[in-house]
Amino acid sequence: MFSLFIASLNFYYSLITISIIGMVYIIIRNVYLSYKQERENIKQALQKTQASLSLTKNFSCYTKPNETKSKKSTPIKPTQNKKNTPITNKKSNKNDTSAAASTTKKTKESVEHLNRLAEISRLTKRAEVLIAQKQYKEAKKFMIQALSYDETHKKSLETIAQIYLSLEQYSKAIFFLDNFFKYHKETASTCNNYALAHFYTKDFPTTISYYSKAIALEPDNAVRYENLGKVFLALENYEDASKCYIEASKLDAKNIEYHKIIATCLKKSTKYEEAKHWYEKILEFSPYDKETLNALENLKKLGF
Numbered sequence: 083m084f085s086l087f088i089a090s091l092n093f094y095y096s097l098i099t100i101s102i103i104g105m106v107y108i109i110i111r112n113v114y115l116s117y118k119q120e121r122e123n124i125k126q127a128l129q130k131t132q133a134s135l136s137l138t139k140n141f142s143c144y145t146k147p148n149e150t151k152s153k154k155s156t157p158i159k160p161t162q163n164k165k166n167t168p169i170t171n172k173k174s175n176k177n178d179t180s181a182a183a184s185t186t187k188k189t190k191e192s193v194e195h196l197n198r199l200a201e202i203s204r205l206t207k208r209a210e211v212l213i214a215q216k217q218y219k220e221a222k223k224f225m226i227q228a229l230s231y232d233e234t235h236k237k238s239l240e241t242i243a244q245i246y247l248s249l250e251q252y253s254k255a256i257f258f259l260d261n262f263f264k265y266h267k268e269t270a271s272t273c274n275n276y277a278l279a280h281f282y283t284k285d286f287p288t289t290i291s292y293y294s295k296a297i298a299l300e301p302d303n304a305v306r307y308e309n310l311g312k313v314f315l316a317l318e319n320y321e322d323a324s325k326c327y328i329e330a331s332k333l334d335a336k337n338i339e340y341h342k343i344i345a346t347c348l349k350k351s352t353k354y355e356e357a358k359h360w361y362e363k364i365l366e367f368s369p370y371d372k373e374t375l376n377a378l379e380n381l382k383k384l385g386f
Contacts, residue, residue, distance in 0.1 A: 201228075206228055253279075268299065270300035281316075303333070
């Protein structure tokens with residue numbers, strides 16, 4: 083039994099050996115055939131190259147005598163009437179060359195300018211996304227990079243000033259808005275931001291001046307009057323504050339807060355009859371407003 087197992091094992095080993103030898107033979111045969119084919123291809127390529135080279139050589143040898151003959155046989159014509167012969171204008175050629183060079187330069191500059199604008203636009207959009215997420219410090223980096231391409235860029239100057247206002251760095255906001263006004267026309271929003279920055283640095287005359295400019299540039303915006311009114315409230319100038327809020331209420335008649343501030347300012351200015359009128363106006367929109375009802379009650383006690 084054992085001898086039978088050994089015999090079968092030897093048989094399997096011999097089969098495996100024969101199959102391996104067969105595979106090796108096939109691989110070697112394929113490699114040899116591919117090598118032979120490649121060698122044949124190289125041989126044919128060399129023959130073609132040599133043939134083309136010999137043809138080129140024969141052609142050059144064949145054409146040279148004709149070229150020399152043609153050179154010899156070409157008669158040299160004597161020049162006549164030198165005065166009438168047109169002379170090429172060297173200055174015009176130089177002008178054409180310089181014009182072409184300047185055109186090329188302008189084209190290059192315009193392409194570079196467009197590339198800069200595209201990069202500034204990309205950086206500004208990134209900054210605006212970060213501003214919306216209140217990531218002002220990150221947004222600032224993008225805007226500084228944008229201004230490195232063009233320090234006079236309108237949108238970039240306006241945006242970075244807004245960022246510094248949000249960061250409460252008012253002197254830097256003023257610096258960039260000064261640059262904005264240097265290169266661009268004043269707008270309602272830039273005047274508003276400039277006034278706000280000066281308000282926090284307690285430069286009230288400049289604040290009042292630029293809030294007034296914002297009103298002149300955008301007279302139909304109630305917020306512009308409200309902002310100026312806040313300055314007068316801070317200065318305890320209740321008469322001028324009431325005037326600003328009255329103008330604001332004309333543009334936003336349903337804003338109860340405006341009415342309350344107007345009534346309070348008039349009361350503090352001892353204009354009680356006018357104050358009573360505005361308190362009653364508040365009740366038209368909010369008839370159960372406790373603060374207003376108490377204020378009217380106090381005016382009654384004063385005889386109004």
